[in-house]
Amino acid sequence: MDSKINRRDFIKATTATTASVAALGAGITLTTYVNANENPVTNEKRWGMLVDTNRLTESDIDGMVTACQKENGWGNETHSTGDQKASWIKKIKVKDTATQRISNLALMCQHCEEPPCVDVCPTNASMKREDGIVLVDKHRCIGCRYCMMACPYDARSFVHEELTNQKEHMPRGKGTVEACTLCVHRVDKGEQPACVEAVDSDAVIFGDLLDVTSNIHQTLKRVQSTQIRADLNLNTGVRYSGI
């Protein structure tokens, strides 16, 4: 057998192999993109929320808090006292000292683009998903609570007691930090966060900030809105109008 390969045959063989590998690659890509949840989330989306404080009533905010508690199973800690109790979303009253105008806000994790909690975490437990949702990886959390110190919005809570009967989709346990997840388990299914659904009017809207056709993108383009502590340049995902 002639063991020499001439140049032309070599090029032919290589081209054929490359072509078949490329074809196979294309096939794989086609099949894996069928179900969205099989693929990692990408930064083509950035989830955000817009709260219209002019239209959001106090009872709306209470409804949001209750919906969050019910969805994620927090708020019935029996051994925790006052400050120790979990609070993923809370009602805040702000008063303009000059005009005495009072606004009510629903305040939760603002899902910053540059989250200080992620910067300070020593174990990489505080993390930001590609689509902008800031989460605590409780598998890694050691409960040091640096993130709670770093958060300008006081959005995070620490679990002080052993818990049972958690929600199936929302594991929570003693010694870890937790916060609003923007109902990531619902968002991944294509649903809205529980608090957004709890408000009847569209005083709170949720969606993809980068999608030009989305309601939230259109509204943010039209109305004047603000980020709380915009001076910190964190570029929050949760925006407010009317304050």
Add this chain to the structure above:
Amino acid sequence: MNRFMVLLLSLMMTSVFAHANSEHTLGTQADSMKSSGKTYHQSSSMIRKMHPEFMNHKRDKTLRQGVRTEEYSLKGCVSCHASKKDQSNDYHAIDASEQFCSTCHQKVAISVDCFGCHRTTPAEGDK
């Protein structure tokens, strides 16, 4: 010496398999699946040995990348392998003594940390 080793090894093997085959802890749904001849895992020896690696890999993908497939999700383990209490519709906690996880884990003295945070029974209602 060799004879002694063989004896020792066979004793160890019997005790391990005797334990792994104790079917009353397989779980309500897994039991009915098995009796109807269906299999979920490709190989039970593989899942016995490798489930920590599979689940560690899967949990990172789920939490950090939003990949929410059923395979190797802890939710999936619990929903099949939790056992119903006698004469009631409630489930035993899967990490309770004599239940699916603890039969082996107690034997090899490795604690299961999953259920410090995760729910130990299948969720009632929505599935």
